[in-house]
Amino acid sequence: MTVDGLPMVVPTGDLPTRVRIHEVGARDGLQNEKATVPTEVKAEFVRRLAEAGLTTIEATSFVHPRWVPQLADAEQLYPMVSDLPVALPVLVPNERGLDRALALGARRVAVFASATESFAKANLNRTVDEALAMFEPVVSRAKAEDVHVRGYLSMCFGDPWEGAVPVPQVVRVCKSLLDMGCDELSLGDTIGVATPGHVVSLLRSLDEAGVPPAALGVHFHDTYGQALANTLAALQQGVTTVDASAGGLGGCPYAKSATGNLATEDLVWMLRGLGIDTGIDLGRLVATSVWMATRLGRPSPSRTVRALSHEDTEEQ
Structure with a gap:
């Protein structure tokens, strides 16, 4: 597959020159699939993403299999991709999850908190503050092992039970995560209501x-x-890390109104047009998402994947 049509590059001058894409397709993208994706297919997916130029690929989640059965093979999957020369962060919900990740040599982990009480209860069966207290020893131990820690914060803009989320409420939880030692935070628009x-x-x-x-x-x-509009607004404010999922895969098993993530290909297309470097080969990335779509038995929801793969089909 080749990509002949690329956007005209027109920089605006008020944006970063490079953006790091934090690829979540193999974890957030697959965690909500109804059918079980074979471990070998997941490993090949991660490898293809790395070959496409992605340097941060979230590999899996060390949660209890009862919570997210689709990722129950974390112990089997991680050793199959750990030789890749890329960052492979994994989610850990508690100290037991951290133990499992560290035992396999993981050097980047993530904890996942909520900005709202309703989602904290649905996702972690705790209050916001109880969840933060649970993460404190996880983050402390990870940092003692010189492991990079990311803090995910869900429902930063809206909650299906509580509605719009007050900005000061989000700021408070963000500061708590940073104060306990998180190296970076990911602000989640879990149900996609932000503007x-x-x-x-x-x-x-x-x-x-x-x-x-x-x-x-x-x-x-x-x-x-x-x-994409929200991402551009964030870039204009100086943010240089953007989460995205190859092919637009993903949702959230604990928020039924959550649909797919921002597609990595759609993001790369926009960034390329703005003259922002990502280091990603768009042709290889599109081919990877088409490959995965065939394994999942449905077309990719990414507009860029559909447009470029259709162009290739027309040429053939």
């Missing part, structure tokens, strides 16, 4: 509270078609 003005408001409030854009990544879902 650019809301994004700007949150990022400016975080900056004023001592949480700079350099410590942040953004994680947008495309429920209402706002993910």
